[in-house]
Amino acid sequence: MSTPAAADAVVGRLSTLDRWLPLWIVLAMAAGLALGALVPGFDDALDALRIGTVSLPIALGLLLMMYPVLAKVRYEELGRLTGERRMLWASLILNWIVGPLLMFALAWIFLADHPEFRTGLIIVGLARCIAMVLIWSDLACGDSEATALLVAINSLFQIVAYSLLGWFYLTALPDLLGLDTQGFEVSMWEVARTVLIFLGIPLVAGYLTRRIGIARRGEPWYREEFLPRIGPFALYGLLFTIVMLFAIQGDAITSNPLDVALIAVPLLIYFLVMFFVAFGAGHALGLGYAKTVSLSFTAASNNFELAIAVAVGVFGATSGQALAGVVGPLIEVPVLVGLVYVALWLGRRWFGDVVASPRPA
Numbered sequence: 001m002s003t004p005a006a007a008d009a010v011v012g013r014l015s016t017l018d019r020w021l022p023l024w025i026v027l028a029m030a031a032g033l034a035l036g037a038l039v040p041g042f043d044d045a046l047d048a049l050r051i052g053t054v055s056l057p058i059a060l061g062l063l064l065m066m067y068p069v070l071a072k073v074r075y076e077e078l079g080r081l082t083g084e085r086r087m088l089w090a091s092l093i094l095n096w097i098v099g100p101l102l103m104f105a106l107a108w109i110f111l112a113d114h115p116e117f118r119t120g121l122i123i124v125g126l127a128r129c130i131a132m133v134l135i136w137s138d139l140a141c142g143d144s145e146a147t148a149l150l151v152a153i154n155s156l157f158q159i160v161a162y163s164l165l166g167w168f169y170l171t172a173l174p175d176l177l178g179l180d181t182q183g184f185e186v187s188m189w190e191v192a193r194t195v196l197i198f199l200g201i202p203l204v205a206g207y208l209t210r211r212i213g214i215a216r217r218g219e220p221w222y223r224e225e226f227l228p229r230i231g232p233f234a235l236y237g238l239l240f241t242i243v244m245l246f247a248i249q250g251d252a253i254t255s256n257p258l259d260v261a262l263i264a265v266p267l268l269i270y271f272l273v274m275f276f277v278a279f280g281a282g283h284a285l286g287l288g289y290a291k292t293v294s295l296s297f298t299a300a301s302n303n304f305e306l307a308i309a310v311a312v313g314v315f316g317a318t319s320g321q322a323l324a325g326v327v328g329p330l331i332e333v334p335v336l337v338g339l340v341y342v343a344l345w346l347g348r349r350w351f352g353d354v355v356a357s358p359r360p361a
Contacts, residue, residue: 022330022334024235025238025242028239028240028246029242031246032244032248035243050317055316061244062309062312063198065234065305067206067234069234070203070205070206073152086287087287088150088153090285091150091153095128096165098274100125100165103270104169104173106270107122111262116320117263119324120324123310124267124328125270126162127305128157129154129301133297133298136339140340140344141289147294150298154303155199162199162310195306245322260323260330264330264331267327267328268335271332272335275336279292279295288351300336308322308328
């Protein structure tokens with residue numbers, strides 16, 4: 001079992017922003033609600049600054065939080081496939097078949113009578129993690145190179161497949177199963193357009209930044225100096241986006257405060273089930289502890305930045321879908337921090353001395 005010293009080391013390796021992210025999210029929610037309530041007409045003025053369903057201030061925050069994340073992705077790892085086939089196949093199945101199906105089932109079980117929240121949850125389930133999984137994997141002593149490889153694959157796969165999967169799970173599959181969508185349907189182009197804007201643009205920018213930065217200044221400079229400088233802006237963008245969303249949604253949230261709890265329950269179940277299924281799969285496949293950790297956290301995490309962007313871009317900032325996207329990181333962050341300790345404990349039980357102690361900060 002992990003010792004108190006090991007636990008302290010795990011928490012100590014998180015930055016102040018990362019360590020207290022759930023608190024910052026709650027404070028950002030409160031600030032947004034306060035702005036909407038105390039400044040007359042603020043929510044209407046903010047909502048008016050939009051093109052179609054996309055609020056311009058929120059779009060700025062979304063792009064700001066996506067770019068640093070995608071500048072961290074090690075795209076060069078895509079060429080390192082030797083010896084990783086079992087892990088790659090397991091990751092593809094867990095991330096793009098099991099995860100979306102599980103979230104689809106949970107959304108319909110818990111939120112069948114709340115189509116907006118249900119849709120928001122499904123959108124979260126389709127957005128596979130490409131960012132903070134690097135933190136969770138590293139804290140749990142996972143294989144950083146394997147995690148980077150899986151993140152790079154997820155990043156590119158989302159560009160190609162997200163809109164198709166969005167149409168399938170939001171429109172085609174409910175029709176096939178005879179589920180009552182209450183007249184709610186989503187076109188593939190609506191989702192594709194949003195993904196191309198909010199994932200495509202920062203993906204290209206992140207890729208070019210990495211290629212040019214490493215070519216001119218070297219990989220150590222890029223990793224040790226440049227990335228730490230731009231990294232915090234992802235969280236600043238997330239918190240700014242949450243403030244704006246809650247300023248617009250203030251009336252809907254304060255009139256139904258239990259909505260957040262309603263959304264949180266299936267999310268909590270989802271994160272736990274995905275982690276333990278993936279950890280068991282990694283152990284059964286004989287991947288070893290480090291790669292099992294990479295597989296587990298990649299499968300259990302979600303790209304809430306993209307989920308929020310799609311929800312806002314397709315349905316608008318005042319939608320229940322956007323609220324579900326915002327609740328995602330509020331639940332995910334503390335749950336996955338806790339799962340770091342669980343991974344270390346399971347590693348010692350199942351892999352013995354293979355598990356290293358958490359590295360110092």
